[in-house]
Amino acid sequence: MTTKLASKAAFTAPTLAFMRELVQNNNREWFHANRPQYDAAKAELCGVVERVLAGLSPFEPLANTAVKDCIFRINRDIRFSKDKAPYKSNLAFAIGPGGRHSGRIDYYVHIQPGNQSFLGAGMWQPTPANLAKFRQEVDYNVEELKTIIEADAFKEYFPEAAGEVMKTTPKGYPADHPEIELLRRKELFFMHRYTDKEVLKASFADEIVRGSRIIKPYCDLLNYLFFDEKEEPVTL
Template sequence: MATKPANKGVFTAHTFDFLRDLIENNNREWFHANRSRYDDAKGELISVVERVLTSLSQFEPLANTAVKDCIFRINRDIRFSKDKAPYKSHLAFAIGPGGRHSGRIDYYVQIQPGGQSFLGAGMWQPTPANLAKFRQEVDYNVDELKGIIEADEFKAFFPEIHGETLKVMPKGYAADHPEIDLLRRKELFFVHRFTDKEVLKPSFADEVVRGCRIIKPYCDLLNYLFFDEKEEPVTL
């Protein structure tokens, strides 16, 4: 009897089983002996990314963005790390124009056992120039930003905020500024976590797309501030 083909665009328990075993056996010998299991897990990842990319393309400018360009390698760069484990304990992809190296604010998804899977997006490790642009926007025109990140749907889907915060106010801003919390932010990255059960649902890719649609206005605002806004000419 022929084997029934797996549904496309979904993860199965196989992927989590592989990652759990990899966490316990993070060495090259084990990985090469279980290479076929990794290939199967990567195949599921590719299928999910294809489904997400197809849906995102309906409201994001993602022409010429290939699935392979969105997926991160599982190999870790251990050259400058004290942790010499050769492999990551998760699978991951990021979708932006051209893939994971778009250079813009994009959507990041990580698949990891134990309820550690998540969708995240936002300001992460900005350049000093971009951080200054963010703070200027908060100082001069905070209503648009707050209208996005304080909306009920946004807060319900993205309850976690990650990133470094200054203990004191940044230079040039008064300590009693009404937007003190936002101005002290060095990073403002929002996260939606998925349980393992949620990742294995047929609707997982659709939920990722729904989350991307919700956080898109925030990403659009950051991309405009950081990359698209034209510098006003200086008049003497």
Template sequence: MAKQNIAKAAFTAPTLDFLRDLVQNNNREWFQANRSRYDAAKTELCGVVERVLTNMSAFEPLSNTSVKDCIFRINRDIRFSKDKAPYKSNLAFAIGPGGRHSGRIDYFIQIQPGNQSFLGGGMWQPTPANLTKFRQEVDYNVDELKNIIEADAFKAYFPEAAGEVMKTTPKGYSADHPNIDLLRRKELFFMHRYTDKEVLKPNFADEIVRGCQLLKPYCDFLNYLFFDEKEESITL
């Protein structure tokens, strides 16, 4: 994308208006009649993603990642859902090597009116093996994780930790473990919410990049723990 287009990358009020109207008219007939509004919204989304990719390339390996790799379809998969509404009520994209299907811990951004837009990332629905790795790291070497998620700048931007938490104590750990709150975590996903007013600011894409840079140490921590650590032989 040319530099002049990247500089203009931003969301405008008609995009949020389209998403609001879609909630009230979530059917194929209405969507097709308003297809031009969706196309305009998607064009803005592509511009924002392009700018985010360009600026994040300074600290993330995204050289082989395209805009289309990152954007989620607005169509819902309704095959196994009781809710047969055909469309999502938001625009969303994920930033990671290769896009939304990187297979690693990446950055997820949702755009939804009603102050429901957010940037998030972290441990969400981990495999049993990865959850075991996380708990072992908390048990043996929690300082690195705490230094990341308890840093003032991180906590100021990501005050909200989401995800399932066990009510009981995980097997193999005592209830009085000094880090039992982290050990009980089945998911640990951090979010920063944006108001509609913030989403419509001309520099919103740059704000996403700033948030991703703050989230990066936690994503790197999990990616190393889950995917990059060298296997060590265990002597019984």
């Protein structure tokens, strides 16, 4: 069983070639004419996700999380978009309890030719309430966060912090706050990029698991702050 799974759990050059051609021929006629190539690419994606799920399961609560629930559709929602291209230029999946719609901080994997693939996780488009919780943690107890994101292994694997940053000072905090740079962040999403050569390695799924293990403490902290921390009762 292990050998069979490993042989299917990898991306191949034809999959990246299909994605490149899709960018140049992003229309329904071409896509349907080349449906077998897409089906083959999706099968490879499913194999990689299956292997990543197996690798994450020892340290993540992923019971009853199916492969199909982790994969994003390739069709774009063009109802309110000026760009009417019907298909995305990438393959993607997100892994959290129950799949991509867990509602929690999860692991997002983006596969796109041209060395644009990446593993990412963290605070992205938080609700105002969750952003307030993040800033409160930075104000009251920043050491736990900094111990995670400033660790050598973390910075080596996730050198790129993405997300919107305020140019002004957030309300309620002084401009000379010692952690003002963290407080100005409206998003704090870390990424590790992969070359096409790395994506095509047989060990790519295992590399995703390795990166996920490194960023897990940051995800755990955010999930605790946003969803698991109990509100302290108000005493009069």
